[in-house]
Amino acid sequence: MARGYERIRTRGSRDGACNICGRFGRLTQDHVPPKGVPRIGQFEMYRLHEAMGNQVPAYRGRLFQGGPTHTTICARCNNERLGGEYDPALISLANDVHRCLTAVTALPRVLHFPCMPQRIARAVVGHLLAVGVNMPAAGEIGSALAGFFLDPAAKWPAELEFSAWVYPYSRQVSIRGAMMMKFGLSGNVHFSLLKFYPLAFLITRGDISAAGPSIQSILEGTRELDDLGHFSVERGNFAHFAWPESPEEDGMILMGEGAVVALPRSPFESTR
Ligand SMILES: [Zn+2]
Numbered sequence: 001m002a003r004g005y006e007r008i009r010t011r012g013s014r015d016g017a018c019n020i021c022g023r024f025g026r027l028t029q030d031h032v033p034p035k036g037v038p039r040i041g042q043f044e045m046y047r048l049h050e051a052m053g054n055q056v057p058a059y060r061g062r063l064f065q066g067g068p069t070h071t072t073i074c075a076r077c078n079n080e081r082l083g084g085e086y087d088p089a090l091i092s093l094a095n096d097v098h099r100c101l102t103a104v105t106a107l108p109r110v111l112h113f114p115c116m117p118q119r120i121a122r123a124v125v126g127h128l129l130a131v132g133v134n135m136p137a138a139g140e141i142g143s144a145l146a147g148f149f150l151d152p153a154a155k156w157p158a159e160l161e162f163s164a165w166v167y168p169y170s171r172q173v174s175i176r177g178a179m180m181m182k183f184g185l186s187g188n189v190h191f192s193l194l195k196f197y198p199l200a201f202l203i204t205r206g207d208i209s210a211a212g213p214s215i216q217s218i219l220e221g222t223r224e225l226d227d228l229g230h231f232s233v234e235r236g237n238f239a240h241f242a243w244p245e246s247p248e249e250d251g252m253i254l255m256g257e258g259a260v261v262a263l264p265r266s267p268f269e270s271t272r
Helices: 048-054 075-101 117-129 139-150
Strands: 015-017 024-031 043-047 062-064 069-074 110-115 161-166 172-182 189-196 199-205 229-234 251-254 259-264
Touching (some): 069 075, 075 110, 075 229, 117 189, 117 199, 161 229
Antiparallel strands (some): 043 062, 043 259, 110 229, 161 199, 172 189, 172 251, 172 259, 189 199
16 A cells, blocks of 8 residues: 555545535435446546556555445435436436447537536536535635526526536546646636546636637526537547646646546556
């Protein structure tokens, strides 16, 4: 066991305050990503900073079948809200993109998939807020995101950006509430990130210029839960697999307890 290794906690006591709505009660297991998205095997979970640089840590991570879980949210947030209202839109888009990436017939280079961005954004927010034991949504950004998730009529918080892109890699990343600093530039960027095959989502406050290709603001032009937006897949033009969580030479990233990565266990898969 490597020095400094601490087992990642994904569950605390059986009862507790829900990370999202704050209500006290029995906590339930949130699957990240939700069941129903394309499955790519077993995963081992690590703290993100220990798996940086595409290296697999020397010790064994925490093993999950199919994907990590976090036992941190109440049944209502988990089953009614996430599972009932919001995950289906996320799952549907993930499957559309998967079919496009794995198609054996010739397809146009760019494809546009209709989707329900307001539901997808709430699903992403819910899964991100579920990361971290005993980490109820708090602070300006956490409260704004929880408010958006809990109120189906709420507008996306004006001070935050929501972006999505194609992520054709198997390593899963969940980062809740990190900070990115670029040397020589004033203003830090707060961000949260959720990546699992075949989609990635980023929530930021502050400008994260130098964005990779195909980064899309899918919420634009939508307001109601069922408003249709679209998500584009341009094959052969994908952001780097470690964007944006891998620090570049001109900056650094501060991450806390809510930053984990899950690496595929199969020897046939690279750490990507
Ligand atoms: Zn709840």
